[in-house]
Amino acid sequence: MTNLKKTLKSERVKVGKETVIENYNNYLENRKKSQKDVDVDKLKEELKEIKKYSIENLDELKRKTIKNLKEQNIQVFEAKDAKEARKIALKLIPKGKKVVKSKSNVVNEICLERELLKRNEFTETDCGDFIIQITEEKECHPVSPAIHIPLEKITETIKEKFKAKLPNDPAKITHWIRDYIKKKIFEADIGITGANVLSADGGIFILENEGNISLVSRLPKKHIIITSIDKIVPRTEDAVKICKAAAIWGSGVPLPTYINVISSLSRTADVQKNLIWGMYGPEEVSVILIDNGRSEMIKEGFTELLECINCGACLFPCPIYRNILDKYGFHYFGGRGVGMTVFQQGLKEGFKNGLYYCTTCELCKQNCPMDIDIPKVIKELRKRAVKNNLETETNSKMMDNIRTSGNPFGEDVKEGEIPDKLYCC
Amino acid sequence: MGIFDKIMGGNTLYYPGCMVKFVMKNLQDNYEEILRKSGIDFIKLNDLEACCGSPVLNAGYERDFKTLAKKNLDIFKKHAVKKIITSCPACYKTFNKDYRELIGEEWDVEVEHVTQTIYKALRKGKLKIKNPEKRTKLTYHDPCHLGRHSGIYEEPRKILEKLGYEIVDMKSSKEGALCCGGGGGVRSNFSELSNAITKDLLEEAEDTKTTVLVTTCPMCDACFLQGAKNSKMNVKELSELIIEKLE
Numbered sequence: 270m271t272n273l274k275k276t277l278k279s280e281r282v283k284v285g286k287e288t289v290i291e292n293y294n295n296y297l298e299n300r301k302k303s304q305k306d307v308d309v310d311k312l313k314e315e316l317k318e319i320k321k322y323s324i325e326n327l328d329e330l331k332r333k334t335i336k337n338l339k340e341q342n343i344q345v346f347e348a349k350d351a352k353e354a355r356k357i358a359l360k361l362i363p364k365g366k367k368v369v370k371s372k373s374n375v376v377n378e379i380c381l382e383r384e385l386l387k388r389n390e391f392t393e394t395d396c397g398d399f400i401i402q403i404t405e406e407k408e409c410h411p412v413s414p415a416i417h418i419p420l421e422k423i424t425e426t427i428k429e430k431f432k433a434k435l436p437n438d439p440a441k442i443t444h445w446i447r448d449y450i451k452k453k454i455f456e457a458d459i460g461i462t463g464a465n466v467l468s469a470d471g472g473i474f475i476l477e478n479e480g481n482i483s484l485v486s487r488l489p490k491k492h493i494i495i496t497s498i499d500k501i502v503p504r505t506e507d508a509v510k511i512c513k514a515a516a517i518w519g520s521g522v523p524l525p526t527y528i529n530v531i532s533s534l535s536r537t538a539d540v541q542k543n544l545i546w547g548m549y550g551p552e553e554v555s556v557i558l559i560d561n562g563r564s565e566m567i568k569e570g571f572t573e574l575l576e577c578i579n580c581g582a583c584l585f586p587c588p589i590y591r592n593i594l595d596k597y598g599f600h601y602f603g604g605r606g607v608g609m610t611v612f613q614q615g616l617k618e619g620f621k622n623g624l625y626y627c628t629t630c631e632l633c634k635q636n637c638p639m640d641i642d643i644p645k646v647i648k649e650l651r652k653r654a655v656k657n658n659l660e661t662e663t664n665s666k667m668m669d670n671i672r673t674s675g676n677p678f679g680e681d682v683k684e685g686e687i688p689d690k691l692y693c694c
Numbered sequence: 695m696g697i698f699d700k701i702m703g704g705n706t707l708y709y710p711g712c713m714v715k716f717v718m719k720n721l722q723d724n725y726e727e728i729l730r731k732s733g734i735d736f737i738k739l740n741d742l743e744a745c746c747g748s749p750v751l752n753a754g755y756e757r758d759f760k761t762l763a764k765k766n767l768d769i770f771k772k773h774a775v776k777k778i779i780t781s782c783p784a785c786y787k788t789f790n791k792d793y794r795e796l797i798g799e800e801w802d803v804e805v806e807h808v809t810q811t812i813y814k815a816l817r818k819g820k821l822k823i824k825n826p827e828k829r830t831k832l833t834y835h836d837p838c839h840l841g842r843h844s845g846i847y848e849e850p851r852k853i854l855e856k857l858g859y860e861i862v863d864m865k866s867s868k869e870g871a872l873c874c875g876g877g878g879g880v881r882s883n884f885s886e887l888s889n890a891i892t893k894d895l896l897e898e899a900e901d902t903k904t905t906v907l908v909t910t911c912p913m914c915d916a917c918f919l920q921g922a923k924n925s926k927m928n929v930k931e932l933s934e935l936i937i938e939k940l941e
């Protein structure tokens with residue numbers, strides 16, 4: 270179990286929490302503004318329909334996606350779990366090659382970075398992820414990974430590791446990072462990205478605000494896209510809707526700065542109509558499509574979790590997330606993250622990483638573009654925990670009380686005193 | 695109610711819920727007095743009724759939840775309960791949503807949260823309150839089970855206004871109201887975590903520049919009372935403010 274006392278008092282949580290709370294209302298206002306020209310209810314309804322249909326018809330859509338991508342000279346590999354995905358990726362990435370990566374939760378999910386650091390020159394290109402890399406920290410949010418790292422620590426680390434002279438100034442630091450990373454991207458042999466959506470008609474959609482992804486996916490000779498089966502939707506139009514929602518709920522902007530759509534190797538037929546593959550884009554594009562527990566989630570009726578578009582909107586208001594950040598979940602955070610943990614790391618790990626932290630307050634659900642009923646999922650998984658004899662000590666005491674006296678407090682409540690153990694709600 | 699009424703219309707039960715019955719007992723006296731003064735004819739089942747099962751269901755004990763629901767259903771039937779008035783938002787939500795889901799058609803009991811009952815009585819002039827002398831400012835916390843879970847935001851606010859209070863909403867209120875830290879078993883299982891959450895809410899309450907924080911949930915009330923030892927806020931449960939102003 271996480272040491273909650275220690276986590277609650279830690280500096281990283283203090284900084285992260287302050288950033289979250291300070292920026293939350295701002296974010297809400299921006300989100301509202303970004304919805305000015307959008308029929309939000311309609312968009313949400315359409316999104317729900319798209320995701321429901323996609324999950325119900327996943328096998329067929331997956332076949333179609335793979336077929337369409339392959340026809341356009343994009344290699345596709347399927348991986349059933351994290352280990353298999355890592356193996357495929359490492360085969361595609363020769364030792365010693367220079368690798369740059371943009372933000373991808375699925376890449377984190379398969380712990381690829383750990384392996385690459387051992388055998389390659391590896392650079393994160395998302396500004397936040399780069400900060401995490403150089404400070405040797407752990408990301409704590411899918412969209413804003415470094416909110417818990419104070420400015421001073423970033424400056425100090427850059428000074429120490431890169432001997433760069435920098436003032437404690439966010440703009441100067443960001444620009445230094447930009448210049449450093451840009452150089453790394455130009456030198457790189459291989460670019461790794463994730464994908465926000467795959468459309469079965471053959472499109473890979475990757476959103477970004479920084480502009481690193483366009484470079485990472487275009488400049489190196491090889492581009493590897495690591496993503497998961499739940500990202501598949503039927504058509505390009507559906508994918509665009511998800512991109513829009515991801516921008517609104519993820520960053521509070523009406524559109525992301527860039528939407529990269531990749532549907533084939535770069536090509537030309539300008540020399541006497543001879544089709545030649547591999548022009549300015551990479552010469553080789555591969556997609557690794559991972560399952561990693563998702564089919565099991567579908568089989569067992571937990572499809573709602575797969576409707577998630579990874580915007581992170583459920584995290585900022587969550588009372589637990591605010592107070593312990595990434596310690597609520599495993600590779601994915603918050604109540605939804607705990608749900609993913611159960612299917613990816615197992616029930617026991619889910620139990621250890623927050624299955625019983627959720628207060629069922631529904632703030633996440635209220636903020637989610639997909640209306641995912643996270644506390645309901647949590648409660649279903651708690652039923653599963655109980656069936657597997659995973660109980661907290663407190664709960665089993667409460668149940669003793671219930672079973673013997675019909676109320677959770679049992680006999681030991683003292684008149685006029687609020688007891689320590691408020692077994693209720 | 696006489697036997698005849700019982701057969702014809704059934705009984706109205708006041709169900710305080712375990713938190714009120716065993717921990718926040720003063721609230722039970724308050725609400726009984728308020729209901730009586732509102733002209734509501736109600737029965738009590740005291741230790742005949744069992745816990746509604748909310749904490750049991752939230753903790754994942756499905757079988758025990760079913761046992762409790764069955765026990766309550768039987769006892770309510772035996773006493774011809776046609777309507778439940780409860781002062782606990784969690785019980786309200788459980789009877790209204792989870793029992794309906796579990797039991798289906800057979801659950802034909804009307805469920806009311808006490809703020810709905812009181813607001814009706816105030817509107818109809820059945821519950822009389824002293825004329826407020828001046829409007830005092832306070833802030834109101836929407837309990838999760840009453841607000842987001844059940845959509846009841848207005849009744850408690852309107853009651854407070856009728857009592858002569860002016861509500862200054864916290865930065866996060868209504869649909870976006872913060873959590874008190876007490877739900878889902880977090881208070882009993884992870885008290886430090888729960889305390890931290892309570893503190894976040896109390897800070898938002900302080901930011902309203904009012905000095906009174908009122909809620910209408912015994913769990914929120916208990917969390918705030920424990921947390922307020924280090925806060926400027928004076929914590930009240932709605933019934934306490936109503937009692938003060940009854941004629």
Ligand code: SF4
Pocket residue numbers: 583586587588589590603604605626627628629630631632633634643644873
């Ligand atoms: S319901 Fe649970 S996961 Fe959702 S915001 Fe509340 S505490 Fe967080």
Ligand code: SF4
Pocket residue numbers: 518576577578579580581582583584605633636637638639640641
């Ligand atoms: S659960 Fe909803 S709010 Fe949270 S990341 Fe997924 S889509 Fe966004």
